[in-house]
Amino acid sequence: MSQDLLDPPEVVDPPARGWRGPRLRLVACLLVVAGALLFVAVRGLTGNFVYYLTPTDVVADHKAHVGQRVRLGGYVVPGSVAQGTSSLTFTVTDGTYSMHVSDTGSVPELFKAGQGVVLEGSLGSDGLFHSDTLLVQHNGDYRPPGPGDKPPDRADLVGGS
Secondary structure, X not given: OOHHHHOOOOOOOOOOOOOOOHHHHHHXXXXXXXXXXXXXXXXXXXXXXXXXXXXXXXXXXXXXXXXXXXXXXXXXXXXXXXXOOOOEEEEEEOOOOEEEEEEOOOOOXXXXXXXXXXXXXXXXXXXXXXXXXXEEEOOOOOOOOOOOOOOOOHHHHHOOO
């Protein structure tokens, strides 16, 4: 018999894989999934932050352009509220600058002169802020009407207080 047949076969260790093979694929997949989740989280959070401009931002600092959809925040100037046939007009101020507003959306029941508001709309070429959404800022204090009191009439709210 030949010597080759009598010698036991040489045991060869499998090559060390290290980061190659299944481990590398698992780590790569986890990195892709983590990156996708991070992207969705950051994108979702930045889209939910709601900022608004003040009349000073729009008038003096020109942070909004004609036709650009923005939010405008400020206080309704007492005596400036007027109900038209298709829109409500009033003036909003931040204490420094004022803007005239034409709102065609629904008017919340809490709306009144002197009240803080946030408006969604765009600056028109006529200098008016054209709003289709009116949000009322309030302090969160709720006082129910007293016994026998009825809530104020809609005309009282729009006409000022």
